[in-house]
Amino acid sequence: MNNFTSRVIAAVLGAFLVLASQVSAQGTTNPNVRVEVLAASSEMVSNRFPARTNAIAAVDVVAEVTGVIQDIVFTGGQTVETGDLLYQIRDEDYRIALNAALAGQKTAEATLSLARATLERRKLLNERGSVASVEVEISEAEVLKAEASVLAAKSSVDQARLLLSRTKVVAPMSGVITSTRYSVGALVGPAQGPLTRVTQLDPIAIELRIPLSQLDADIVGGVALSEVDIHFLLPSGAEYHEDAALGFVEPAADASTNSAVLRAMVANADFRLRVGQPLTVVTARAPKEPQITINKDSVLLDREGPYVLVVLDSGVVELRRPQLGEDASRQRYVVLSGLSEGEMIFVGGHSRAIPGSIVSPVHGN
Template identity: 35%
Template structure:
């Protein structure tokens, strides 16, 4: 009986142990689920922003220099024109006739001068033989001078007529974009009629803004030391787009505004794609040319206690380790880290409530370490 009783007790103990082990296995909580993200590396800068306005470097009102009816408009509004291109033609008949008349008057004056020269030559010959009076010779000399002056007047009149004839073709003084015509074909225009159109050169353009004297002081100090200032000027457009072309300084005013503590600055910017137009407002961003590159950790990953800031870093076998970090500033994307963390490491960004150093977690599959 004794062996049977012992065997029964052993069997009962084994059943109890197995049952307890099963209960223990069922009661152990699963590893907490977390969301993780890689630490990125970003160029960190804290740029200054100023409001600027775009101006054309060259702009002019096209005005008629002679009076007449518009015979031709040789452009479409918005055309890109080259310097010397004809924009308007004014009827030329009157001015061509004026040139022809001036040419005839010049021929007449030259004939009169020829006659005066011949008469003077005769009077000189007669005077040498003491046949003509001295007064007659002097009159011939004066007549030659008058005839010579008449030729000079005729030459000037012809030149004036030719210039006025050339003005019937109104040309672009420089390359640029021509606006809409303000007079139609057949309209009578002249020097007092006002602008016929407006021509603007928009490549490159000028951006005018006022920079704080604090930022300008740093730039001037670099220039005074013989260095190229470690700054770049960038334009941000109204839709948030960053303009692709860099800007360079054209002019810095020699006086500051004592009320605003700013100094007017002019930049030159290429504008081959014509995105910038005169009168447009832009943000001028002034920042370092070579900003430092630092790890950036999402803001939601950073916790803080009385000892400072820390994160949970995902390690081997999906365990997390608490890591103390040093941060610089908040940037787009999170905290810029100056110590304690490297770019490429993986940190927990969600599910931080139940974490402690060394705990095993179930990280989000989409952002596991090494992805």
């Protein structure tokens, strides 16, 4: 073999060795994975719950006296105030009854006046010896009887006046009124049932049913109800921009569902919310102490349940199954146990490593 051939063979072998070393180096490079370093924070803890609106008060309007409807002075759907006239019932019969009661009162008062005059006259005659004492006693009894008759007559007048006033059917409270169930000319009375209904819509109640297991842990969390912030999402997903606060928890829990009803009051001046409307309630509260949260994308699922991949300081990947609580508004889970502050967990690149392998963590997005 001449020198030229030897040099060619040596060059080829050198190039092959360089290429092999590069391939080997590439094969031993640890894959990069995106990680998040866990840190405790005091950010608000929030949850979402389905809810429905409910009226604080709704009152059926009934006719308290029997009669024919003469006039209806409202339109269904309008706002009424306490005392507004709604129906006028024909009142002729009730006016006649009032006049008769007034006449009876005058008769009773006249009888009383005569009885008192008779008593005074008999007392004078008794002093002169012209009338026996028993006659005076009889006159005294007649006065008492006449006074009682006057009281009864006045009561009859009050009763007649009250019945006459009830021919005007008025709104029992402020709110939105429904359509009338009876028309002009209809005979109505207590036996005919409600004529219409007035519902208070401002403020309006928001009721949400919460499992007892979540009531303390996820909503109250050891703080007062007044410290829990809430806001509402309409079915469209738009936020209802009115301040509200949790009012109270129903004292009795539902044993069949192990849940309790929470109620919040919210302003509804423009009647945008209606009774029975579905809403989503988002609650938020400050934690009693700093909490660790992780992105939901970091959590994987297998047959045994949710898990995360943790990168140890040595770069080794470890499978961990922490206990998690949900924080829906920020798309993150609250770590209840199983992970510690300062540890690194996968937030991307899960397919590049398996538990036990070695990776190169990359912080940030």
